[in-house]
Amino acid sequence: MEDAEKIEITFIVDGEPRTLKPVGKINTELYNLKSDPKQERNLVSEETETAKNIQAKFIGFLSELGASRETISPWLKCRGLN
Numbered sequence: 001m002e003d004a005e006k007i008e009i010t011f012i013v014d015g016e017p018r019t020l021k022p023v024g025k026i027n028t029e030l031y032n033l034k035s036d037p038k039q040e041r042n043l044v045s046e047e048t049e050t051a052k053n054i055q056a057k058f059i060g061f062l063s064e065l066g067a068s069r070e071t072i073s074p075w076l077k078c079r080g081l082n
Contacts (some may be wrong), residue, residue, distance in 0.1 A: 028051060029042050030042065030054070
């Protein structure tokens with residue numbers, strides 16, 4: 001399996017291309033895609049509890065799917081949340 005921290009994926013959200021940057025290598029980001037579809041205003045410092053809640057739910061979801069510790073580990077390193 002490729003090192004999860006080196007993976008970079010481009011995908012489409014609401015018709016706009018988005019890049020998922022390597023985990024653990026960037027600052028954590030949180031955007032309101034309805035009011036900021038171009039992801040220009042990072043809300044993570046204003047909405048830290050929301051970001052932590054999303055992180056916890058995502059880690060829980062991965063755990064429910066039976067994801068390995070190797071897969072889950074990078075998501076525990078979100079900068080600005082720990």
